[in-house]
Amino acid sequence: MPENLKEKKENLLLNSERPTRVLTKTSHSQGEDQPLNKTTGSPTNKLIEKHQGAKTVFKKFGRMNWPLDTRPLNKSLVKDDKWKKTDETQEKRRSFLQEFCKKYSGMSRPQSQLFHMVSRIYVEDKHKVLYCEVPKAGCSNWKRILMVLNGLASSAYNISHDTVHYGKHLKKLDSFDLKGIYTRLNTYTKAVFVRDPMERLVSAFRDKFEHPNSYYHPVFGKAIIKKYRPNACEEALINGSGVKFKEFVHYLLDSHRPVGMDIHWEKVSKLCYPCLINYDFIGKFETLEEDANYFLQLIGAPKELKFPNFKDRHSSDERTSTQVVRQYLKDLTRTERHLIYDFYYLDYLMFNYTTPFL
Numbered sequence: 001m002p003e004n005l006k007e008k009k010e011n012l013l014l015n016s017e018r019p020t021r022v023l024t025k026t027s028h029s030q031g032e033d034q035p036l037n038k039t040t041g042s043p044t045n046k047l048i049e050k051h052q053g054a055k056t057v058f059k060k061f062g063r064m065n066w067p068l069d070t071r072p073l074n075k076s077l078v079k080d081d082k083w084k085k086t087d088e089t090q091e092k093r094r095s096f097l098q099e100f101c102k103k104y105s106g107m108s109r110p111q112s113q114l115f116h117m118v119s120r121i122y123v124e125d126k127h128k129v130l131y132c133e134v135p136k137a138g139c140s141n142w143k144r145i146l147m148v149l150n151g152l153a154s155s156a157y158n159i160s161h162d163t164v165h166y167g168k169h170l171k172k173l174d175s176f177d178l179k180g181i182y183t184r185l186n187t188y189t190k191a192v193f194v195r196d197p198m199e200r201l202v203s204a205f206r207d208k209f210e211h212p213n214s215y216y217h218p219v220f221g222k223a224i225i226k227k228y229r230p231n232a233c234e235e236a237l238i239n240g241s242g243v244k245f246k247e248f249v250h251y252l253l254d255s256h257r258p259v260g261m262d263i264h265w266e267k268v269s270k271l272c273y274p275c276l277i278n279y280d281f282i283g284k285f286e287t288l289e290e291d292a293n294y295f296l297q298l299i300g301a302p303k304e305l306k307f308p309n310f311k312d313r314h315s316s317d318e319r320t321s322t323q324v325v326r327q328y329l330k331d332l333t334r335t336e337r338h339l340i341y342d343f344y345y346l347d348y349l350m351f352n353y354t355t356p357f358l
Contacts, residue, residue: 073280074189077300086287086294093282096352101275104349117273118173118181120263121190124149127299128188130173132272135264136203137195137285138292140164141308145296148305156308185277189299192272193292194351195285197344201252202245202328203320204264209243217241223258224251245328246336253339269346282351 073094075087122131124146131146133139143164144156152169153159163169173181195203208216221240225232228247236242251257252265263271272279281298283291292307318324329337341348341355348355 071278071280073298075298078294078297080297083294083297086290089287090281090291090294093284093352094280097274097282097350098278100350104275114178114181115174117276118185120271121173121277122146123171123173123176123184123188125171126150127301128184129299130184130188130190132190132192132277132279134192134194134200134268134271136200136207137193138283138288139193141310142193142292143170144308145292145301145305146170149301156305157310189281190277190279191281191283191295192268192274192279193283193285193288194268194347196353197267197347198329198340199320199322199325200285201265201340201344202325204262205245205248205328206317206320208264209248212241217243220251220259220262224248227251227254227258244331246331249332249336249340253336253343267344267347269350274350284351 073090078087120133122133122143123129124131127149129146129149131142133142140161141156144153144159147153147159147164147169148156150170173184176184209221217240219240221243222237223240224243224247225236225240228250229236229244251259268274281291281295283295289307289309296305296307332340347353
């Protein structure tokens with residue numbers, strides 16, 4: 001499947017972080033955890049019955065307590081003492097995020113926006129895992145791992161990029177009905193892997209704008225160049241190639257962007273809702289292999305399964321490191337760097353990242 005079609009499907013505008021009050025989504029009311037009911041009568045009656053049934057289920061789960069408390073990690077499957085330091089770090093991260101959310105989160109219960117909130121979460125039923133996808137934080141290799149855990153592949157090392165992202169082999173949590181979503185949120189091990197926001201931003205820019213791309217250049221590149229590059233040449237306006245990092249930052253910080261947001265540089269707080277969905281495991285890209293392999297121990301994955309460490313695309317490029325980020329930030333003013341920090345402020349605070357290169 002061509003990348004441009006995939007990207008168009010995935011990169012819808014993300015809703016506001018604050019839930020609205022009344023919204024019932026009926027299109028998911030026939031997920032696999034809810035048997036299909038036979039209805040009689042006209043198509044209109046069927047639609048009415050379906051809508052009323054969804055409202056009933058929605059109200060039922062609206063009365064239930066949202067899982068506000070983080071459960072202790074089940075460490076019964078971890079047999080090796082070498083994970084002691086990793087475990088201590090993990091407990092600190094969990095505690096920090098929980099305390100942050102208790103102190104600063106003033107959001108109401110989110111049933112009204114539940115389907116949107118869980119739309120980035122992948123489901124692995126065999127090992128009872130929920131993984132929230134954060135692009136540019138190891139998500140491609142995590143999808144490979146989920147495919148192996150699901151029995152869809154024998155090794156994470158022989159799954160291509162296109163198979164991972166365009167194959168539709170993995171289920172997402174919003175494909176289930178309300179009962180299926182709620183049950184999994186309360187009983188499965190929920191994981192999110194994050195990355196320093198500035199580093200993730202630069203990584204996304206390098207990936208999407210410094211290499212040929214049949215979706216990002218014509219959709220984002222053309223709009224960015226047209227608005228933020230004075231006297232742009234005709235070729236750049238036609239193909240959208242050659243976007244500069246400073247232009248990209250101007251787009252990011254513009255409250256009247258010429259084109260919407262994108263999952264690859266959207267805030268984690270809007271992708272995974274970590275103050276509303278209480279994640280049991282918080283991994284970081286900076287310690288990706290160590291965190292990921294400890295997580296595999298926790299869920300009882302096969303002993304031979306290890307997190308892959310290869311670069312998914314553009315393997316000849318240097319990885320986006322602190323040093324690489326500094327080179328890109330040289331083109332920005334101090335004010336622009338501060339504004340990027342302000343944009344990702346919640347992500348910096350939630351996951352205890354230090355103030356970037358300001």
